[in-house]
Amino acid sequence: MPGNSLALLTRQAQATGAPLPCQRQSPQLWFSDLPDDLELAKAHCTPCPIRGSCLASALERHEPHGVWGGEIFTRGAITARKRPRGRPPNTPRRTP
Numbered sequence: 001m002p003g004n005s006l007a008l009l010t011r012q013a014q015a016t017g018a019p020l021p022c023q024r025q026s027p028q029l030w031f032s033d034l035p036d037d038l039e040l041a042k043a044h045c046t047p048c049p050i051r052g053s054c055l056a057s058a059l060e061r062h063e064p065h066g067v068w069g070g071e072i073f074t075r076g077a078i079t080a081r082k083r084p085r086g087r088p089p090n091t092p093r094r095t096p
Contacts, residue, residue: 008057012050021048030067035082038072045070 013020021044022030030041045051045067055069063073071078 008053012053016049020050021045031065038067038082041067042070042072 013023022041025041025044029037029044032038032041045054048054048070051069053069055071058068058071058073059078062076064076065073067073072082073079074082
């Protein structure tokens with residue numbers, strides 16, 4: 001079944017006639033390790049005409065990582081925000 005949904009998604013993308021945001025930008029943006037890049041990719045997904053289908057298809061395929069349908073996937077689950085790599089600081093940050 002996952003192959004069928006991916007094929008459907010591809011046909012929907014071709015039917016729009018214009019390149020989708022993920023086709024206009026570098027594919028690396030959607031699979032970056034940098035949280036800011038992933039937030040930018042999510043923003044690019046916002047006006048996409050097949051965003052809902054893309055998200056549903058990614059959920060069906062249990063995508064392990066990347067931005068799909070405007071959501072960040074980490075280890076196969078939707079994550080609100082990606083944490084930066086490395087250890088957190090020893091002292092908590094002060095908020096103004």
